[in-house]
Amino acid sequence: MSIKNICCLGAGYVGGPTCSVIALKCPEIKVTVADLSKDRIAQWNSEKLPIYEPGLDDVVRKCRGKNLFFSNNIEESILEADLIFISVNTPTKINGNGKGRAADLKYVEGAARIIADVAQNNKIVVEKSTVPVRAAESIANILIANQKPGVTYQILSNPEFLAEGTAVNDLLNADRVLIGGENTEAGREAVEKLCSIYEHWLPRKNIVTMNTWSSELSKLAANAMLAQRISSINSLSAVCEATGADVSEVARAVGLDSRIGSKFLQASVGFGGSCFQKDILNLVYICECLNLPEVAAYWQQVIDMNEYQKHRFTTKIIESCFNTLSGKKICILGFAFKKNTGDTRESPAIHVAKTLLDEGASIKIYDPKVDKEQIDEDLTNPYVCENPENYRKRISIYTDPYTASKDCHAIVVCTEWDEFVDLDYKKIYGNMMKPAYIFDGRKILDHQALINIGYHVQTIGKRL
Numbered sequence: 001m002s003i004k005n006i007c008c009l010g011a012g013y014v015g016g017p018t019c020s021v022i023a024l025k026c027p028e029i030k031v032t033v034a035d036l037s038k039d040r041i042a043q044w045n046s047e048k049l050p051i052y053e054p055g056l057d058d059v060v061r062k063c064r065g066k067n068l069f070f071s072n073n074i075e076e077s078i079l080e081a082d083l084i085f086i087s088v089n090t091p092t093k094i095n096g097n098g099k100g101r102a103a104d105l106k107y108v109e110g111a112a113r114i115i116a117d118v119a120q121n122n123k124i125v126v127e128k129s130t131v132p133v134r135a136a137e138s139i140a141n142i143l144i145a146n147q148k149p150g151v152t153y154q155i156l157s158n159p160e161f162l163a164e165g166t167a168v169n170d171l172l173n174a175d176r177v178l179i180g181g182e183n184t185e186a187g188r189e190a191v192e193k194l195c196s197i198y199e200h201w202l203p204r205k206n207i208v209t210m211n212t213w214s215s216e217l218s219k220l221a222a223n224a225m226l227a228q229r230i231s232s233i234n235s236l237s238a239v240c241e242a243t244g245a246d247v248s249e250v251a252r253a254v255g256l257d258s259r260i261g262s263k264f265l266q267a268s269v270g271f272g273g274s275c276f277q278k279d280i281l282n283l284v285y286i287c288e289c290l291n292l293p294e295v296a297a298y299w300q301q302v303i304d305m306n307e308y309q310k311h312r313f314t315t316k317i318i319e320s321c322f323n324t325l326s327g328k329k330i331c332i333l334g335f336a337f338k339k340n341t342g343d344t345r346e347s348p349a350i351h352v353a354k355t356l357l358d359e360g361a362s363i364k365i366y367d368p369k370v371d372k373e374q375i376d377e378d379l380t381n382p383y384v385c386e387n388p389e390n391y392r393k394r395i396s397i398y399t400d401p402y403t404a405s406k407d408c409h410a411i412v413v414c415t416e417w418d419e420f421v422d423l424d425y426k427k428i429y430g431n432m433m434k435p436a437y438i439f440d441g442r443k444i445l446d447h448q449a450l451i452n453i454g455y456h457v458q459t460i461g462k463r464l
């Protein structure tokens with residue numbers, strides 16, 4: 001029997017877009033995305049979705065209320081479903097064993113326990129969250145220990161590779177879909193059923209099947225290797241600044257080698273986002289637990305290089321501004337961790353903003369898609385800030401870049417939003433304090449044009 005009813009636990013950046021695209025491409029399947037959070041579900045059911053993702057509004061508008069539903073009724077969604085995606089968050093543990101490195105599987109475990117409590121018939125349970133290797137075994141243990149008579153489970157691993165800002169396109173045109181399952185008759189049958197969903201829009205050759213543990217590890221490996229490329233080019237950006245080489249030219253030359261390839265070689269203020277750091281820390285922790293300290297140290301270096309890059313960039317700002325920011329106003333353009341998303345998780349802008357605040361500056365922030373409340377939360381929540389009031393009185397948030405930069409001593413570009421390229425920098429210069437500085441942490445601006453206007457310009461990986 002083919003799949004008729006899908007439920008997804010977790011209506012976040014992965015569950016929402018993934019299930020919306022499945023609903024679009026599989027009109028005969030009912031898809032319900034269920035979440036514990038009442039606010040999040042209310043937003044998915046409103047005109048303003050909880051996440052900004054180009055193209056997503058259209059997909060949701062076409063399917064919502066037809067074969068796509070967002071619900072807080074987790075039990076009912078599980079009862080009805082033949083196949084259940086677990087797309088809950090797997091953050092880094094903040095206390096206990098493995099604190100600061102291991103993935104916290106409490107939400108995955110919670111999801112497995114609800115399924116075990118509620119299920120009355122056979123279910124295929126699909127691990128979509130990014131998890132440590134052999135997490136599927138833990139899910140299976142919970143389900144089997146609470147199994148009701150006549151109910152059987154198949155656990156599959158189906159990690160997600162979408163990137164924020166391009167999620168809809170990544171889902172519609174996935175390089176590959178990965179499915180790991182048990183090599184038994186029932187396991188192979190479950191894998192086939194999941195394949196048949198993706199085959200509604202992807203060629204079979206793009207759907208790769210393998211054993212569960214390989215699938216789980218492949219997800220961590222892919223993120224680790226993507227982040228490694230960024231740390232590699234960022235490390236070379238420091239060499240460029242010290243020698244007069246230009247990191248964009250180096251990246252171009254290196255990337256033309258088809259064995260290396262040109263993607264993901266954009267030097268920057270450092271990578272952000274909810275996953276690269278968390279997944280590499282998780283990999284490091286796994287390696288340590290497996291008594292592979294050399295391997296752990298190797299991957300840890302990718303994170304350390306990223307910290308170094310962020311630190312190098314903020315040090316450059318402080319040193320350029322006569323080594324003191326006390327009483328100065330600095331404009332931060334961009335707060336999201338990359339363009340085309342409103343997500344700020346692990347955004348390098350948070351590091352930049354905090355360092356400038358600690359140096360005594362007042363900061364004026366503009367981002368086209370990040371809410372004021374989010375910025376306030378990122379900079380003043382008690383986990384990250386000992387004295388929120390001291391910070392709060394020196395943070396202001398604007399809805400346009402011209403007001404944000406008015407009377408500032410410097411502009412710092414933290415996100416590569418397209419609109420920053422075409423701003424009227426002459427007009428902005430006229431309203432800034434002099435000397436006026438621009439620090440381009442994304443290498444997106446026309447530096448010579450800015451120098452001609454009168455700015456002092458600094459960027460990554462190139463001496464100006």
Ligand SMILES: NC(=O)C1=CN([C@@H]2O[C@H](COP(=O)(O)OP(=O)(O)OC[C@H]3O[C@@H](n4cnc5c(N)ncnc54)[C@H](O)[C@@H]3O)[C@@H](O)[C@H]2O)C=CC1
Nearest residue numbers: 009010011012013014035036088089090107111129130160
């Ligand atoms: N954000 C991204 O671009 C990508 C994330 N991933 C992975 O996907 C997973 C989910 O990530 P995001 O969607 O970004 O997380 P998120 O934090 O945006 O969403 C997770 C949602 O799960 C809900 N939840 C927690 N426990 C639940 C339960 N028992 N039942 C129902 N809902 C529950 C939370 O309320 C939250 O709304 C993580 O493991 C992440 O590493 C993988 C690829 C891309």
Ligand SMILES: O=C(O)[C@H]1O[C@H](OP(=O)(O)OP(=O)(O)OC[C@H]2O[C@@H](n3ccc(=O)[nH]c3=O)[C@H](O)[C@@H]2O)[C@H](O)[C@@H](O)[C@@H]1O
Nearest residue numbers: 160161162163164230264265266268271272273275337338
């Ligand atoms: O597991 C995940 O969460 C996802 O993590 C990343 O996706 P994402 O973090 O959304 O965005 P990326 O495009 O990978 O960018 C991550 C960070 O690296 C930075 N970056 C990216 C590319 C580059 O060349 N240079 C660079 O500094 C970006 O600005 C951003 O801060 C991966 O690209 C996805 O395949 C994966 O599914």
